[in-house]
Amino acid sequence: MSDLKQTPLYDLHRELGAKMVPFAGYAMPVQYPLGVMKEHLHTRAQAGLFDVSHMGQVILPGSDAAAALEALVPVNLVGLGESRQRYAMFTNDAGGILDDLMVANRGDHLFVVVNAACKEADLAHLRAHIPEVVEIADRALLALQGPAAETALETLVPGVAAMRFMDVATFDWQGAELWISRSGYTGEDGFEISVPAAQAEAFARALLAMEAVEPIGLGARDSLRLEAGLCLYGHDIDTTTTPVEANLAWAIQKIRRTGGAREGGFPGADVILAKLETGATRQRVGLRPQGRAPMREGVEIYADAEGGTPIGTVTSGGFGPSIEAPMAMAYLPADLPEGTTVYGEVRGKRLPAVIAPMPFQPTTYKR
Template identity: 70%
Template structure:
């Protein structure tokens, strides 16, 4: 157990990080992610006004999100940097938002300050959040809540289990099919114990959660993205829908639009890339990156050994001219420079149920 964002969190269980990682890829891993912030936005003047107000905080299409669906979002600042990344769902008469643990107080204050005219911002403090990930996740959860089997990637729904109301999304942050389930605090332990009693379900800690998301090429806030990083630099342009881009129905109108729209049109000066170090030794966060002629390029923002790919993997930022797949650069490890190759992401194929 270690301190993490003000919580005591498990790094690993007795099986260890490697086995937990591989178990999630082959069966079902259960993660307690209750440290994440859960927020409900209730409209004051109708859902359209709420959606327009919320999308004024980020370069994402909120108005076009269908009821019963979820989307990835990014709060941006006036210089085009990322304040936080988040998930938000359209649940008919309100939006449900999940934000990162370390940013949740700032995010709630940000929403209250900017959405005062269109929304009641309710921070949810009495519900746990459980992630169930892997190819066995559907069978395990459907044994308790049969309706979830019909859900597809990024669907959301509300279902009963015993005397509890479960808020379910078919999503996660491992690259695997799976679910995130918000459950009332009073029913959380019973829900988790019942899940763990299902065949193939095992508890997974922070260590494997990090290696799983790294293999999936997914960003960790405060490491791969931050207030100085734009969504375009971070290779998150897939999260910016056509409606918010140049020529779109609601072009711009979000913090940092000038920079973000310019980078979308012209390209950024640097880009987040996948990296494959040679050999077996992982290159971790902070390793400095260089061109083969010694020119400093940037640094690694996430790195480690990928148990599923049986090799070290990393992500980092390099000038755009070095971002082409197959480019060979160098990283300084223990005083020696060793080669890495710019690689496509994800490193391990995703298995989302489309």
């Protein structure tokens, strides 16, 4: 793992007994001694601290940044209020998704967080279209998630409890400037905190010193986001899926749609706007396998218990510790309603699964 990059919390992960794995070019903790299942359940019951410093942090300065970034995403950013954050995706000319991202309006600049695996490509894409793009390489990014997150963070950073879901604000902690958003990727209430690299370990230690807070690895991060019905780029969404097929049409505001004041004007607009009108032929849906056997990524889905050709494929799947059952996401023909039984082929056997609403686990965002 010597050629892997390290986050500012690398030494702390080792000290905490994390099992480190390569992920998007970084050595990252996949689990701590608690184990994936208990880490997952702890996050839902109390609070989990995640190191997400491998993700890309980018600043787009200037008052024109929102208009410029709108040329790359089908999302209303000009109308994004100050101190607010919004989910977006970079699209390509075919209407596929290059990456998904969070965009925050921090007054005189936009603060953008992108996926680790797409970071370099995203930066090149941004630089090709936007004059000033600043990669922030000297800050860590932490996520504190779960019902006890608010109380825990408020203890260290008075004032955060007043924030609502998708608010962003700047706070001070012992002289360190924190950029905090009330968001995350677990379905729980919580925060993401950008902290200067030099203070990151001390800040993480201060959180971990609290009874309610445990360190959580990538393993539980994956089962938490899947229970919450959230997409993992490169698995549930990629360049072959449009936002409409991916069931992310909710992220495309009216103003960017056909007939809106700023209709289109993003890559692949013709494809995406047409699909918004007509609907997609296939769609990302939730699946609840009926037995205990998980249906993992790559499992092919059939309409019938025998014969036929696959009608779709699982893009993420596993066991949900909170729902105590297997769960999956798959792309299936859009005309199949919720409640339909389909069959996943697992080790040569067709096992029933029901098309189910997502999230699998109710979200607890503080709106």
